[in-house]
Amino acid sequence: MTDPAFSAQDALVALMITVSASDATIRTSELLTIQAIVNHLPIFAGYDEDRMEQVAQTVFDLLEEEDGLDAIFGLVRGALPDTHHETAYALACDVAAADGNVLQSELQLLRELRYELNIDPLHAAAIERGARARHLPL
Template sequence: MMTETSSAPALSPQDALVALMITVSASDSTIRTSELLTIQAIVNHLPIFADFDEDRLEGIAQTVFDLLEEEDGLDAIFGLIKAALPVTHYETAYALGCDVAAADGTVLQTELELLREIRYEFEIDPLHAAAIERAARARHLRL
C-alpha cells in the first residue's frame, strides 16, 4: 500500500499503457466489465504486449487507484506514463484510451474530459486525435 510520502514504482512502457487504460476506465468512478474485457483483449492480442506479464495487471491497477485518491494523482499518473513511454508511442496510448472509453458503447463526459487531458498532456495533433477517435467509434459500434 502506498502512503503520501512513498513514491509510485517506475513503470515499463507496457505498464504505462495499461495504467493509462485503467485510468480511462476508472475516470467515471465505475470500471465496467466491457472496459475490463477490452483491456484484457488488448493485452492479449496487440504485439506491443507480447512480452508483458499479465500478473502485473493487479499491481498496476492498485497503483492507479492509489494515485487517483491523491490530490494531484492524475498529474502523478501522467508523469509516470510519460517517464516510461517513448514519445513515439503517445498516439498508441491515446488510441488505447479511446478504445477503453468506447468499449461500453457510451463515452461519458468524465471520459471525454480525461481524453481531452490526455491529448493535451501528450500533445496529440488534433487531426490525428480525430482520426483515432473515429476509428475507436467504428471498432466499438453496435448494431
C-alpha cells in the same frame, strides 16, 4: 507513489485503467477490452499479465491523491517513448468506447490526455473516429 520500475507496457495498462476508472465505475466491457488489448496487441508481447493487478492498485492509490491524475500522466510520459504517444491515446479511446457510451468524465480525461501527450488534433480526431467505428453496435 509512482513505481520507477514501470515499463512502457505498465504505463499503457495504467492509462487504460485510469480511463476505465474515470467515471467512478469500472465496467466489465472496459475490463474485457483491456484484457483483449493486452492479450492480442504486439506492443504487449512478452508482458507479464500478473503485473496488471499491481499496476491497477498503483492507479487506484494515485487517484486517491489530490494530484494523482498528474502523477499518472507523468508516469506515462516517463515510461513511454514519444513515438508511442498516439498508441497510448488510441488504447485510451478504445477503453472509453468499449461500453458504447463515452461519458463526460471520459471525454474530459481524453482531452487532458491529448494535451499531456501532445497529440495533433487531426490525429486525435482520426484515432477517436477509429475507436468509435470499432465499438459501434449494430
